[in-house]
Amino acid sequence: MNKLLIGLLLTLGITGIANAAGDATAGKAKTAVCAACHSADGNSAIANFPKIAGQNATYLVKQMKEIKEGTRPVVEMTGLLDHLSDQDMEDIAAYFSGKAIQGGKAAKDQLELGQQIYRAGLAKKGVPACSACHAADGKGMASAGFPAVGGQHAAYAEKQLKDFRVGSRNNDPQAMMRDIAAKLSDVEIKAVSSYVQGLY
Numbered sequence: 001m002n003k004l005l006i007g008l009l010l011t012l013g014i015t016g017i018a019n020a021a022g023d024a025t026a027g028k029a030k031t032a033v034c035a036a037c038h039s040a041d042g043n044s045a046i047a048n049f050p051k052i053a054g055q056n057a058t059y060l061v062k063q064m065k066e067i068k069e070g071t072r073p074v075v076e077m078t079g080l081l082d083h084l085s086d087q088d089m090e091d092i093a094a095y096f097s098g099k100a101i102q103g104g105k106a107a108k109d110q111l112e113l114g115q116q117i118y119r120a121g122l123a124k125k126g127v128p129a130c131s132a133c134h135a136a137d138g139k140g141m142a143s144a145g146f147p148a149v150g151g152q153h154a155a156y157a158e159k160q161l162k163d164f165r166v167g168s169r170n171n172d173p174q175a176m177m178r179d180i181a182a183k184l185s186d187v188e189i190k191a192v193s194s195y196v197q198g199l200y
């Protein structure tokens with residue numbers, strides 16, 4: 001718990017400084033290429049492509065910079081961000097974060113376990129409640145760099161949790177998500193991912 005708390009404070013400190021404002025109108029003009037996969041309004045229709053509508057702008061900028069640098073490898077986006085400046089990415093983030101997310105539904109047979117993990121964690125395994133960082137309504141905590149997860153495609157969320165678990169996604173500050181995902185079984189990951197899809 002102490003480690004989590006320290007991580008939280010550090011993250012707050014770091015993201016508190018980098019809060020430049022983006023221009024959503026300028027951003028829209030730079031998103032034509034993104035629409036093919038994420039849809040024009042950021043509500044991607046394909047379960048493996050994340051919805052980015054309504055996502056916190058600070059989180060979106062962080063991901064774009066890391067995808068551009070290769071710190072977070074996304075092969076589908078190879079080269080797509082190379083020509084974008086930091087300001088362009090701020091603008092694009094402002095555009096997508098201003099759109100409303102269109103959520104989905106949780107599978108009925110996953111609801112009980114998924115909700116338990118999300119709201120209460122798994123005390124026996126040392127898994128904290130997801131809601132502690134991603135908020136009870138799934139909207140995350142922008143100032144701390146915690147992304148919204150509510151309404152996200154279950155298949156995408158599931159893939160991220162598995163990527164964190166094996167460490168192929170490792171851009172989470174203080175290994176916050178890697179430590180948590182390492183303690184989750186496939187069954188638990190599936191249930192909590194289904195739950196977040198219906199949370200919005």
Ligand code: HEC
Binds near residue numbers: 052074077092
């Ligand atoms: C060919 C399909 C494709 C195109 C075009 C594309 N993306 Fe992506 N994007 C992806 C995929 C796939 C992922 C997630 C991969 C993974 O981690 O599983 C992703 C992830 C992201 C993420 C991280 C989302 C999150 O929740 O962490 C952001 C932000 C993003 N893309 C922005 C953009 C922007 C901005 C553009 C246009 C300049 C763009 N993408 C174009 C496929 C695409």
Ligand code: HEC
Binds near residue numbers: 004133
């Ligand atoms: C201590 C805070 C914390 C807790 C608790 C936490 N997360 Fe996270 N989570 C994060 C952070 C920070 C990131 C973003 C890392 C980054 O900057 O790329 C993240 C990212 C994610 C992502 C990827 C989002 C995206 O759009 O790519 C998913 C999915 C996720 N968390 C699910 C969960 C689930 C499910 C739980 C509960 C089992 C959980 N998280 C608990 C802090 C937390």
